[in-house]
Amino acid sequence: MDIARRSFLRGRIGDQPAPFRPPWAKSEAEFAELCSRCGDCVTSCPTGLLTGARGRLPQAVFAPAYCDFCACCVDACQTDALSRTVFPPWQLRAVFSSTCLTHVDVICRTCGEACDAAAILFPPQVGGIARPRLDEEACTGCGECLPVCPTGAIRIGHSVALESHP
Ligand code: SF4
Ligand code: SF4
Ligand code: SF4
Known part of the structure; x- marks a missing residue:
């Protein structure tokens, strides 16, 4: 390619x-x-x-x-530039950065509580506190988790899954 x-x-x-x-x-x-x-x-x-x-x-x-x-x-949309034939509606996903509070051992699950899709998981960490991990299949890219994050650690990005669904 x-x-x-x-x-x-x-x-x-x-x-x-x-x-x-x-x-x-x-x-x-x-x-x-x-x-x-x-x-x-x-x-x-x-x-x-x-x-x-x-x-x-x-x-x-x-x-x-x-x-x-x-x-x-x-x-x-009257021109079909936006079309319900496109599914899923887009290939956007939440992306987490290292400014997440859990990287400095502060417990926080605010984003997970805000996610209606239950796409933010907090798998237990041996010897540490749980960090957010995205369920890529469940995330809709809605962006509701962004404004609730106290450190602005979440952004929306294009999913790499696009590579397998050109
Ligand atoms: S809300 Fe922000 S700081 Fe809190 S766990 Fe989620 S990404 Fe980390
Ligand atoms: S973008 Fe929406 S679906 Fe994805 S993790 Fe954030 S709140 Fe959940
Ligand atoms: S909230 Fe989303 S689906 Fe509704 S009009 Fe705005 S961009 Fe379109």
């Missing part, structure tokens, strides 16, 4: 991370071609996750905003 294609599948365009598109967005190339930049998905989004002025491609910007998968955006 060439470097450009590998970068695209890893969610990067050139040296830049690819922007997060709304859920149910088609592939970046198809999305850019089909999206009329009308902004209807942006104005339909009740959580404020989607941004982008008329005339620009919409983006999803997390923390504090999140996605509740209400589907208002896909229903508002």
Whole structure:
């Protein structure tokens, strides 16, 4: 696989991370071609996750905003740039960093308590405190765990699983 294609599948365009598109967005190339930049998905989004002025491609910007998968955006899209044929709605997942309090032996499970999908597990550690571990299959990439983290240790990223589902 060439470097450009590998970068695209890893969610990067050139040296830049690819922007997060709304859920149910088609592939970046198809999305850019089909999206009329009308902004209807942006104005339909009740959580404020989607941004982008008329005339620009919409983006999803997390923390504090999140996605509740209400589907208002896909229903508002008249051009099929967002389509229910896309499943799952996106390949985004939570990513944890070393600024998590458990890395300095402070007990915290706030993110796990906020996750409706029960995707954040805290497997017991021998001789240490439990650290968060993501269940990649269960995580929906909703972003609800980001704003509750006291150290900002969680971000949303493109799942590497994209590589096996081009
Ligand atoms: S599914 Fe709902 S909350 Fe999520 S981006 Fe679309 S309109 Fe916003
Ligand atoms: S909420 Fe933040 S600090 Fe607490 S366990 Fe989760 S990632 Fe770590
Ligand atoms: S992004 Fe959503 S589903 Fe994934 S771990 Fe965070 S709260 Fe749970």
